[in-house]
Amino acid sequence: MRTYDSSPEEGLASAGRRDFIKSTAVVGGGLVLGFYLPGTSRRAEAAAGSYAPTAWVKIGADNTVTIVCARSEMGQGVYTAMPQLVAEELEVDPHAVKVEIAPPGAVYVNELLGGQITGGSTSVRDGWTKLRQAGAQARMMLVGAAAQTWGVDEASCRAENGVVIHSSGRKLAYGQVAEKAAGLPAPKDVKLKSPGEFKIVGKPIKRLDTPAKVDGTAEFGIDVKLPGMLYASLAQCPVIGGKAAGVDDSKARSMPGVRHVVRIDDGVAVVAESWWQARVARDALQITWDEGKGAALNNRDIMAGIKAAAAGPGAVIKKVGDADAAMGSAVKKVEAAYELPFLAHATMEPMNFTADVKVDRCDLYGPTQFQQLAQGLAAQAAGVPAEKVSLHTPFLGGGFGRRIDVDYIVQAVQISKAAGAPVKLVWTREDDMTHDFYRPMSYHQMSAGLDGQGRPVAMKFQATSPSVTSRLFPSVVSKEGVDPFMTEAAVIPYDIPNLSASSVIHDTGLRVGYWRSVSHAANTFANESFIDELAAAAGKDPYEYRRMLLDKEPRFRNVLDIAARNAGWGQPPPAGRSRGIALMSGYDSYLAEVAEISVARDGGIRVHRVVCAVDPGMMVNPDIVKAQIEGSVVFGLTAALKGEITLQNGRVQQTNFDSYPMLRMNEMPKIDIYLVASGEKPGGTGEPATALIGPAVANAVFAATGKRIRRLPIRAQDLKSA
Amino acid sequence: MLTIRVNGKPQQVDVAPETPLLWVLRDTLAMTGTKYGCGIAQCGACTVHLEGYPIRSCSTPVSLAAGKNITTIEGVGAGGKLHPVQEAWIAEDVPQCGYCQSGQIMSAVALLGKNKNPTDSDIDDAMSGNICRCGTYERIRAAIHRAAKAEGV
DSSP, X not given: OOOOOOOTTSGGGGOOOOSSEEEXXXXXXXXXXXXXXXXXXXXXXXXHSOOOOOEEEEEOTTOXXXXXXXXXXXXXXXXXXXXXXXXXXXXOOGGGSEEEEOOSOGGXXXXXXXXXXXXXXXXXXXXXXXXXXXXXXXXXXXXXXXXXXXXXXXXXXXXXXXXXXXXXXOEEEHHHHHHXXXXXXXXXXXXXXXXXXXXXXXSXXXXXXXXXXXXXXXXXXXXXXXXXXXXXXXXXXXXTTOEEEEEEOHHHHTSTTXXXXXXXXXXXXXXXXSHHHHHHHHTTOEEEEEOOGGGGOOHHHHHHHHHHHHTSOOEEEEEESOHHHHHHTOSEEEEEEEEEOBBOOOOSSOSEEEEEEOSSOEEEESOOSBHHHHHHHHHHHHTSOGGGEEEEOOBOSOOTTGGGSOHHHHHHHHHHHHHTSOEEEEOOHHHHHHSOOBBOOEEEEEEEEEOTTSOEEEEEEEEEEOOHHHHHOGGGSOTTSOOTTTSTTOSOOSOOSEEEEEEEEOOOSSOBOOOTTTHHHXXXXXXXXXXXXXXXXHTOOHHHHHHHTOTTOHHHHHHHHHHHHHTTTTSOOSTTOEEEEEEEEETTEEEEEEEEEEEOTTSOEEEEEEEEEEEOSSOSOHHHHHHHHHHHHHHHXXXXXXXXXXXXXXXXXXXXXXXXXXXXXXXXXXXXEEEOOOOOSOOOOXXXXXXXXXXXXXXXXXXXXXXXXXXXXXXXXXXXXX | XXXXXXXXXXXXXXXXXXXXXXXXXXXXXXXXXXXXXXXXXXXOTTEEEETTEEEEXXXXXXXXXXXXXXXXXXXXXXXXXXXXXXXXXXXXXXXXXXXXXXXXXXXXXXXXXXXXXXXXXXXXHHHTTSOOXXXXXHHHHHHHHHHHHSTTO
């Protein structure tokens, strides 16, 4: 059992504030260096209450170096990459540091998202300069303290591997000068290393969290155990949004281990001495549900509603030239529409959270991608101020956007409050699958006009779907109705003189959430399928056709060439196999991919090989980048071949991995990744490749069968040999 | 009261006999390395060894394990040392979120226990009951081949 710091005001959060930078001593004579970034506090407060400024580096008198990681580790490698950035300038061995996940705090706000959010493939992009500065400032203060101790000029000292060294050869370890350093003013002018001087950043060092993840000691939210803790299982209405109208809990209350049955906003929870007891007793509850208007939802009607909304004019995303006029004078016109389903996140660790609500405070433990929202809404639910809510983030057993939402956190708080005890709420897999915030269903209408040579002279794009942002961050949706997280990669990179891209937000009644790569996946499927259709209409090779339209886009063209060359494009594929190609940009990274597939007589698809070329700009850890691309291919391929959430009478019909299957070991393609060291500014890599595999495979299916895939997932019955 | 032998140590547990072994390990014995993923033997996150065979502890009543030897991720190494499969996992930097990896490792250890030099096809057969949502399958495959070459497996 881990011992938790139970006070939110302790430690880093208690650090006093100076104007830009502050430093303070912590218990044990160590150094805490923190930043107060102008503007962040205000924004953080606007999001979910007010927070104390915090810090990035702690150095103990025993020379222990702790680096604070402000992003949740959910598999993407921030637990390693963030410390690499700090360690580079701090001059410490990243394998010798301790890493702590940050509590909620204004200083930890993600500048790219305006909240303490892990998402949007932003961690490296947000931390790239900020974290190296944090390391450099701490180092300079430690060097200054050593110079004072010796009575020498700072310029005659340098730092190396956790030690300050004077030109005379004298040495002081960081821990020996940490206390003195804490009393020094923090330097304002910080010179950072140039990329050519990096020793840690850009290197494929081993992940710092791997040892704990191979021996069972890594602690996930579901593993949290507090003294006196009880376990909860929550019955939620089978129709999302429905409420319990009445409950007969007499049988459940009489069952072994059951301590409480409590009603909360989202349902009825059984609280017991073990989770299994709670889970079994939950089945004995007799609940009458008021299912609400969601009970009328059916899949077919939802898509019909989306298509009806799509018939109207959309909000303009981008307009170049006059697409309608150019279309009228085109030699050939091509039209197509693409449909994508609702999807579940299906993190391996089901939703869970542990809450300990007391009269005047609330302590939280569990997996979240959005610490401030968790803290703010937990405070409301607990009835205490936000500063009286502590939040400890263990490892996340996957996130993929699901844990940006905090429904399960509020539930845990309400249950703990009602039960008057620390409670760990654990959802079943069925709860998780049927009460997700689903990746939006979407519909994409495309049209293009080609000239006599088959070159597009005009293209129109319109995407229609529910908007996640309208629910979570409504102020981010423009007054014209454009949701920036619904229109990613909507504007194709190809050189087309007349272009119109628009979108229509249509609420279907089913709640939706951000899902790995967000709208890149939907829009890239439409755009990269459609450009393939244009190549076919023009009688051109799909690679050469794309290449011809990328004269002004060298980074796109480069990854396209690398992927095609390494996939053997232009040479015949192995017997029985076909290739498809696709490209995209997202999160400031550029990617191209070739999928090599075969289609069996029964219509089943086997993906044999995936070649992915990625130009992510400067990288912190190339091996983690590769792992993210590998994982994204699997994630996207699962969706393309298997993923579909459907509704009948408001109930999600997929309940577990038997009805919502995942790609498994025996279905794995070989994945070859080529990283391009372009030296451009860092791009995000946790998500974009997710979006690319669907169109690459769909285009390969066309090459194999002549049948165009315009709806995901790809259905074997549509491809069965006649 | 039932007695199960976990990682060589006899444990008396006072639970209903139909309680899944998984929850006895996790909540009664506080051995949380074994994970809950699906509850219906579809994902393999809960894989442990019962008398050396990989089983899904989420769907195994504890009564079936009474008096038997159970090995979990906490006990798969010997004498304070990691199992060669765990070493290989580190060498290949397999885990991402890590949640499924205890189950993956237990399935891999069981495979190598009966097949010293598995082919890719053998690995497919043995490992396809374990889902990894992060998509670490290729590194798992590489780590199993690496472990097969290492001494002591």
